[in-house]
Amino acid sequence: MTRGLFITFEGGEGAGKSTQIKRLATRLRVKGYGLTVTREPGGSAGAEAVRHVILSGAAEPFGPRMEALLFAAARSDHIEQVIRPAIERGDIVLCDRFVDSWRVYQGGAGIDPAFMGAVERVSVNGLMPDLTLIFDIDPAEGLHRATARRGNDVADRFEKETLAIHRQRREAFLEIARREPERCVVIDAAQDAVTVENAVTEAVFTAVEERFVTPRNEAQEA
Structure with a gap:
């Protein structure tokens, strides 16, 4: 059985990752690929329970x-x-956030890098993404989009933090892309969501197609 692929979507608040995951998933299904779409924190029963604790802010007092x-x-x-x-069963896995968000959000909180590195190695247990798409947007615009999307809902643990912190996170994501260009592709997400969102969609698919995608249905018909 052919090993599947692991693709992660990263970036700041309001960058449009969730929309682009849905669009990529639709296109890959049409091409005949098995897909698993998931998210971090969450994705499994145990992880979803932890997600609620983290995003509600209940864990924040513990440091x-x-x-x-x-x-x-x-x-x-x-x-x-x-x-x-x-x-292992051959799916392409699309994950909304993974270890890079953890590096940026938790690593930026002043935690000892040696501690972060040790915990990361244990948590991933040898599994890292084949491709990471980093959606880059000015944090002020991203937060504006996130606020509009949220409506009357309460901002989560991370959305409520200061613009300066979000700007630091943007730079941290871009630094990861510079350090690991073989894995990371930066996608310009700072485009008008109504008029040229499709341009972002095409940039995402091009990044995936150039590395991994073959038209399975067409190959089978041939």
């Missing part, structure tokens, strides 16, 4: 190290229960 450990525990369960089995 950034505890929050980082909760994320890592959720990721470990998610990988072993959902992601790894899907890849």
Whole structure:
């Protein structure tokens, strides 16, 4: 059985990752690929329970190290229960956030890098993405979009933080892309959501197609 692929979607608040995952999933299904679409934190029963604790802010009083450990525990369960089995059966796995968000959001909280590195190695257990798409947008615009999308709902644990912190996170994502160009592709998400959102969709599919995609249905018909 052919091993599947693991593609992660990263970036700041309001960058449009969720929309683009849905669009890519639709296109890949048409081409005949098996897909698993998931998210972090969450994706498995245990990880979804932890997600609620984290995003509600209930873990915040315990400090950034505890929050980082909760994320890592959720990721470990998610990988072993959902992601790894899907890849082993040949699926393309599309994941909304993964370890890079953890590096940016928790690593930016002043936690010892050696601690972060050790916890990351245990949590991923050798599984890293084949491709990571980093959606880049000015944080002010991203937060504006996130606020409009949220409507009357309460901002989550991370959306409510200051613009300066979101700007630091943007730079941290871009630094990861610079350090790991073989894995990461930066997608310009700072385009008008109504008039040229399709341009972002095409950039996403091009990044995936150039590396991995073959038209399975067409090959089978030939």
